[in-house]
Amino acid sequence: MERIDVYNKEGQPTGKVQDRSAPLTQDEYRMAVGMWVVGPDGRIFLTRRSLEKKYAPGKWENPAGHVQAGETPIHAVIRELLEETGLQVAEEQITLLGTSCAWPYLGRDYGVYMDVDLSRVRLQEGETCDAKLVSFEEFVDMAKTGEFPPSLTSHMAEYRQAFLQFTGHPDSPALDFLT
Numbered sequence: 397m398e399r400i401d402v403y404n405k406e407g408q409p410t411g412k413v414q415d416r417s418a419p420l421t422q423d424e425y426r427m428a429v430g431m432w433v434v435g436p437d438g439r440i441f442l443t444r445r446s447l448e449k450k451y452a453p454g455k456w457e458n459p460a461g462h463v464q465a466g467e468t469p470i471h472a473v474i475r476e477l478l479e480e481t482g483l484q485v486a487e488e489q490i491t492l493l494g495t496s497c498a499w500p501y502l503g504r505d506y507g508v509y510m511d512v513d514l515s516r517v518r519l520q521e522g523e524t525c526d527a528k529l530v531s532f533e534e535f536v537d538m539a540k541t542g543e544f545p546p547s548l549t550s551h552m553a554e555y556r557q558a559f560l561q562f563t564g565h566p567d568s569p570a571l572d573f574l575t
Contacts, residue, residue, distance in 0.1 A: 399465040400426050407495070407502050413465045425502045429473040430460035430548075432493065432507040433483070438564050440535050441512050443480060443519070444526035445545070452545035456538060458505075459483075459524075460548075469504040481527065482518030485510065493562055494555020503551045507562045532563055536570045549574055 402412040403425045416426065433441035442456045461476035463469050470487055477483050485508050496503035517527045530538065539549055552559060553574040560568050 398462065400462060401465050401467075403427055403502055405497060405502075416462060420500045422499065425497070425500055427463040427469055427472070427502045427504065428460060429463060429469050429476060430458045430503065430505045430551075431473045431477045431485075431490075432458050432505065432559065432562065433477075433512060434507060434509055434563055435511050435529060436509070439529040439531055440563065441529055442527065442535075442538075443524040444528075446522050446525045448522055452547075454525075455545045455548075456528075456543050457545055457548050470506070473504070473506050480520045480524050482516070483510070483512065491562065493558040496551035496554040498547075498550060501547070501551075503554075505551070505555055505559075507559075532565055532568075532570070535563075539571065540573070 398416040399413055400416045401409045402414060402420065404410055404423065405425060410424065443459055445452055445455050445457060447453045459477045459480045461472065463472040470490060474485060474487065477485060489508050491507045493505045493507045512529060514527055514529065519525060519527065538544060556571050556574055560566055560571065
């Protein structure tokens, strides 16, 4: 049983802690986090969701997960990256790219620049089943052809400009369709 803090729409903890699968009222939210890893060559690191997952099995995404009870979003994203891939980062390496809100989720998406050796990635059984590095153009094609979970592309619409800046494509209209 995974316990989570319940948040209000502004992203403040309400003081309520409950099981992640328990229902929320319209004024309550759970916090999800994601990490965009970009290599020195500009390629974007993606993981493939396990085929055992209930939501979006087999889809490609950034390492992501839920904030557990008593945890900060930044510590949650560091933990999720380590659990799902074996990749370690420090808090000072991470940049907040943006936030999103689509009931019942609040999102916090971060970025980190690091060189990823795919042969050293450790996939978490039941969570991830593959990993790859893609160019920005390949990433855009994957988004257009529906290779990402709908939640990824809908949340990215809220921090698209920061993502483009972070990946070195600040003036690109390539992701304008995410609006």
